[in-house]
Amino acid sequence: MSSLKLSGVRKSYGAVEVIKGVDLDIESKEFVVFVGPSGCGKSTLLRMIAGLEEITAGELDIGGKRMNGVDPSKRGIAMVFQSYALYPHMTVRENMGFALRFAKVPKEQIERQVLEAARILALDPLLDRFPKELSGGQRQRVAIGRAIVRQPEVFLFDEPLSNLDAELRVHMRIEIARLHKELQATIIYVTHDQVEAMTLADKIVVLRDGVIEQVGKPLELYDNPANQFVAGFIGSPKMNFLPARIVQKDAGTAVIELVHHEGVRLSLPLAGGAVGDLVTLGIRPEHFGLPGEGAADMTLEVDVAEHLGSTSYVYARAAGEPIIIEREESRDQGDQERITVSVDPSRTYLFDQAGQRIR
Amino acid sequence: MTWAVFRRALVYVLLSIAAFVSVFPFFWMIIGATNTSADIIRGKTSIGGALLTNAATFFTQVDAPRIFFNSAFIAIVGTVLTLIISSLAGYGFEMFRSRFRERIFALLLLLLSIPFAAMMVPLFVMFSQAKLVNTYVAVIAPTVASIFIIFYFRQATKAFPRELRDAARIDGLSEWQIFLYVYLPVMRSTYAAATIIVFMANWNNYLWPLIVLQTADNKTITLILSALTSAYTPDYGMLLFGTVLATLPTLVIFFVLQRRFVEGMLGAVK
Ligand SMILES: Nc1ncnc2c1ncn2[C@@H]1O[C@H](COP(=O)(O)OP(=O)(O)OP(=O)(O)O)[C@@H](O)[C@H]1O
Numbered sequence: 122m123s124s125l126k127l128s129g130v131r132k133s134y135g136a137v138e139v140i141k142g143v144d145l146d147i148e149s150k151e152f153v154v155f156v157g158p159s160g161c162g163k164s165t166l167l168r169m170i171a172g173l174e175e176i177t178a179g180e181l182d183i184g185g186k187r188m189n190g191v192d193p194s195k196r197g198i199a200m201v202f203q204s205y206a207l208y209p210h211m212t213v214r215e216n217m218g219f220a221l222r223f224a225k226v227p228k229e230q231i232e233r234q235v236l237e238a239a240r241i242l243a244l245d246p247l248l249d250r251f252p253k254e255l256s257g258g259q260r261q262r263v264a265i266g267r268a269i270v271r272q273p274e275v276f277l278f279d280e281p282l283s284n285l286d287a288e289l290r291v292h293m294r295i296e297i298a299r300l301h302k303e304l305q306a307t308i309i310y311v312t313h314d315q316v317e318a319m320t321l322a323d324k325i326v327v328l329r330d331g332v333i334e335q336v337g338k339p340l341e342l343y344d345n346p347a348n349q350f351v352a353g354f355i356g357s358p359k360m361n362f363l364p365a366r367i368v369q370k371d372a373g374t375a376v377i378e379l380v381h382h383e384g385v386r387l388s389l390p391l392a393g394g395a396v397g398d399l400v401t402l403g404i405r406p407e408h409f410g411l412p413g414e415g416a417a418d419m420t421l422e423v424d425v426a427e428h429l430g431s432t433s434y435v436y437a438r439a440a441g442e443p444i445i446i447e448r449e450e451s452r453d454q455g456d457q458e459r460i461t462v463s464v465d466p467s468r469t470y471l472f473d474q475a476g477q478r479i480r
Numbered sequence: 481m482t483w484a485v486f487r488r489a490l491v492y493v494l495l496s497i498a499a500f501v502s503v504f505p506f507f508w509m510i511i512g513a514t515n516t517s518a519d520i521i522r523g524k525t526s527i528g529g530a531l532l533t534n535a536a537t538f539f540t541q542v543d544a545p546r547i548f549f550n551s552a553f554i555a556i557v558g559t560v561l562t563l564i565i566s567s568l569a570g571y572g573f574e575m576f577r578s579r580f581r582e583r584i585f586a587l588l589l590l591l592l593s594i595p596f597a598a599m600m601v602p603l604f605v606m607f608s609q610a611k612l613v614n615t616y617v618a619v620i621a622p623t624v625a626s627i628f629i630i631f632y633f634r635q636a637t638k639a640f641p642r643e644l645r646d647a648a649r650i651d652g653l654s655e656w657q658i659f660l661y662v663y664l665p666v667m668r669s670t671y672a673a674a675t676i677i678v679f680m681a682n683w684n685n686y687l688w689p690l691i692v693l694q695t696a697d698n699k700t701i702t703l704i705l706s707a708l709t710s711a712y713t714p715d716y717g718m719l720l721f722g723t724v725l726a727t728l729p730t731l732v733i734f735f736v737l738q739r740r741f742v743e744g745m746l747g748a749v750k
């Protein structure tokens with residue numbers, strides 16, 4: 122299994138640059154997930170690794186070999202597409218063996234490899250069917266099977282589960298995690314599903330507008346986002362962002378006050394900044410406390426409360442701004458007009474005007 | 481009578497008229513092939529007993545094997561070449577990005593508006609300078625790059641999933657292999673529909689063959705039939721017998737490919 126290295130990789134379509142210099146190291150057997158908002162260049166980056174798009178500038182190494190300009194079939198990769206991209210005129214068996222047929226692999230060996238992949242994915246009973254005779258989940262398994270048969274060094278997945286319904290998606294997610302263990306393969310996986318990213322990844326790469334915002338283990342990104350974008354992107358429901366102002370500043374600490382909640386003051390350790398600076402306070406929905414638990418209490422108007430059994434989400438407003446609060450069900454008393462929560466400064470994040478994390 | 485019933489009746493009447501208009505010539509042709517010329521002129525509309533006489537006259541007046549071979553050769557070779565060349569062009573236009581793609585394509589569509597009559601004389605001069613007059617090549621060559629069929633294939637290719645081509649590239653196929661092993665089988669409905677359209681156009685082509693095919697032994701059935709009409713007293717029974725024969729190949733092709741033809745016209749990629 123191969124490692125990958127991207128250095129200064131760029132992609133332009135005409136005058137438009139969509140990948141603006143990506144540096145990334147992927148270790149052998151690592152499960153890497155690319156996440157980011159729609160149009161940020163996840164697919165483009167993946168397709169460049171696959172060799173389906175030319176690399177405008179920079180360098181791509183797979184397994185220590187420079188791969189710029191190398192034919193897709195000679196990169197030791199296999200790709201699973203969002204639309205499955207099964208050949209509609211071939212049976213499952215033919216679909217899975219197609220690449221080997223063109224690589225002039227002997228018939229018996231093709232058959233052996235196809236059967237082996239079919240066994241791993243429990244596709245045996247479907248081998249003689251055509252793609253149109255399969256369900257969405259089965260098609261996706263065949264697409265994965267087709268990738269496995271080629272015994273690639275690196276698997277590339279482009280939103281493989283987004284055409285499946287919620288239940289099947291959970292099932293296939295677990296299946297893919299199991300495959301990763303069983304095949305010991307390097308996997309690069311594109312998704313915009315939070316849960317897929319958090320559960321599958323050894324390493325998450327957060328992209329925005331063709332630039333890597335942060336790379337790290339799922340929990341690292343959750344606990345220690347580098348900036349406001351990553352903080353808002355990782356975690357569900359999204360982190361709340363409240364405008365605040367530094368009202369007092371000593372060496373190493375600062376007191377901030379929420380702009381729309383005069384009187385809600387928090388004292389935080391903070392290196393930089395000056396009195397009067399506008400900052401953004403980030404609080405995850407799950408980090409609000411009960412009244413009196415934290416350093417400051419805040420009372421909010423409730424819009425809607427959703428009760429999911431184990432938890433509930435309270436959609437509240439503070440001076441017109443939406444705030445989401447997550448509560449354990451048993452600790453709350455159903456719907457109320459207003460809710461009072463407390464903020465624990467040690468569980469907050471602080472961002473400057475440019476969105477960079479300052480604490 | 482309620483409006484709904486009236487509407488239904490109206491639809492049936494209109495459809496019946498349309499069906500009559502399209503079926504009647506076939507009916508007339510078949511009836512005519514079994515009657516004598518005199519009976520046909522009198523407007524007889526039942527099966528007569530002159531079929532064998534008509535057949536005998538036709539086969540003595542026309543070198544049928546030779547003429548049908550001419551027609552078949554021109555239609556089949558012309559259709560195969562047209563499909564290959566025009567589908568390759570349609571595939572290329574849709575699959576490959578280029579700065580000039582749309583401009584070239586727009587130019588092609590513009591060329592579509594030039595009537596054939598305007599190109600006839602220069603074309604003839606070209607072929608006569610190339611010493612190709614009175615050959616199959618002269619009939620086939622001007623038709624093989626059909627702008628209409630290129631356009632048809634480009635439109636149909638829009639429904640061809642791009643990811644199939646990507647998957648095939650990763651599977652190690654060259655562009656030609658992708659065309660041959662993936663595109664062609666996936667697009668078979670489109671090819672079937674195009675086959676019918678192109679074959680019919682080639683088989684029935686009249687004006688250009690009339691100009692470039694000059695000796696009787698090289699003429700197609702369409703030309704021969706038209707020549708027979710212009711006799712001083714045309715033998716309509718014999719003519720209609722010839723027409724029945726000339727219609728058969730197109731009918732066979734149509735019925736063989738009918739189901740795919742409909743799929744192709746609906747733009748189905750399965
Ligand atoms: N062939 C192309 N020509 C011009 N621009 C393109 C082309 N392909 C992609 N783009 C642009 O590149 C950017 C990145 O596209 P890409 O498909 O990689 O996004 P993505 O992150 O995969 O989004 P999504 O989550 O919606 O799949 C987009 O702004 C897109 O418009």
Ligand SMILES: [Mg+2]
Nearest residue numbers: 163164165279
């Ligand atoms: Mg994408």
